[in-house]
Amino acid sequence: MNNEQSNFLSHGCPVCVSAEEQILDLLDQKNVDLEIVHFAEAKGRIGEAQNLGVKSVPALVTNGQVLHINFGASMEDVKKAVGVA
Amino acid sequence: MNNEQSNFLSHGCPVCVSAEEQILDLLDQKNVDLEIVHFAEAKGRIGEAQNLGVKSVPALVTNGQVLHINFGASMEDVKKAVGVA
Structure with missing residues (x-):
């Protein structure tokens, strides 16, 4: 990113x-x-997002600044959902 | 709105x-x-926002759909902060 x-x-x-x-x-x-990054199809980018401070999805990242939107799911839940946790 | x-x-x-x-x-x-609506200067519009389903600020409302952003403060906290709670 x-x-x-x-x-x-x-x-x-x-x-x-x-x-x-x-x-x-x-x-x-x-x-x-x-x-647009869908982690279901881009599992390898979850770590990159977490390093930027992304805690939940959906999120909009611009110039390293994170805007978390509507708290859909935590990154831990995303990892479980895509089978990397 | x-x-x-x-x-x-x-x-x-x-x-x-x-x-x-x-x-x-x-x-x-x-x-x-x-x-742009700052409730500190527009206390009268808090009820309108809550009726649309706004639960926290900042929020972006488009066509009645609410995007809550970065959970800054709950509407209850906003009401206390602007002295209407």
Whole structure:
């Protein structure tokens, strides 16, 4: 997750996806380089997110600053759900 | 809070303001009609927010859908802080 990018992180479950859709509608997609990361398909990036201070999903990370959104699931629950805990 | 608008709700304290700045940087301000509401200066709108399901601040409300961000303070704490509880 580089600093020029915003990353929307989620497990990919329906709770996260509805927040994802809402955020995507609002973002300035011409000027914001947005990467969407679904941990269900990107298990290897869970550690990277936790190192940035991500504690729950969905979360929006920009320039290393984390915005936790609507407390969908803790990272521990995400790890269990994707089979890495 | 009408449906054509997005409302960023916060108490106006430093925790909320940093999330506010981060969100404002990302929003498509040409296409999103954004109203910022600081309850410290708009006590009368606390009830309106709670009726929409806002439970904590900062929060972003769009088309009646609430995104709670970074759990800064509960609405009960906001009410105490602005002297309406």
